[in-house]
Amino acid sequence: MTKQADFTPEEWTQVLEGPPSAGVLVITASRGGTFRETFSMGKAYAEARQQHGQSELLDEIVAAKPKTDHTRYHSPEELKEHALQHIRDAVALLQAKATPQELGDYRGFVLGLAERVAEAHSEHGQEVSGPERSAIGEIEGALGSGGEPSSSPAG
Numbered sequence: 001m002t003k004q005a006d007f008t009p010e011e012w013t014q015v016l017e018g019p020p021s022a023g024v025l026v027i028t029a030s031r032g033g034t035f036r037e038t039f040s041m042g043k044a045y046a047e048a049r050q051q052h053g054q055s056e057l058l059d060e061i062v063a064a065k066p067k068t069d070h071t072r073y074h075s076p077e078e079l080k081e082h083a084l085q086h087i088r089d090a091v092a093l094l095q096a097k098a099t100p101q102e103l104g105d106y107r108g109f110v111l112g113l114a115e116r117v118a119e120a121h122s123e124h125g126q127e128v129s130g131p132e133r134s135a136i137g138e139i140e141g142a143l144g145s146g147g148e149p150s151s152s153p154a155g
Helices: 010-028 034-050 054-065 075-099 098-120 130-143
Strands: none
Touching: 010 034, 010 054, 010 075, 010 098, 010 130, 034 098, 034 130, 054 098, 075 098, 075 130, 098 130
């Protein structure tokens, strides 16, 4: 089992940045619903904490409060570029240090969180808007193969 102790502090920060980066990417994809979508991201973490014990690595990830600083970016494009890079960096670290199951759980959590955030606010009669669906597709690409949700909770 992979644990936080298997990572340097900088690496662990990268792993922790992946899920909230995906959430922020979806939140900023469309206007409106920011409060509901942000609340939904926090709720995904809370529900994942209730599933404690299924994955030690995921337990340690969701035990940390989701944090992301989108104010440091000067444009939505820059935020998107950095969010996707955070996700790719986290996946690369997990590919090197975690088990395939743990990597799959992480991918499933990140994707489930992104989908949950997108579904938190209907826009123009659609549960998930076109820009949100596009953002989820880009998140799937950043997660690499196996980005489908696993049994890990988030959605």
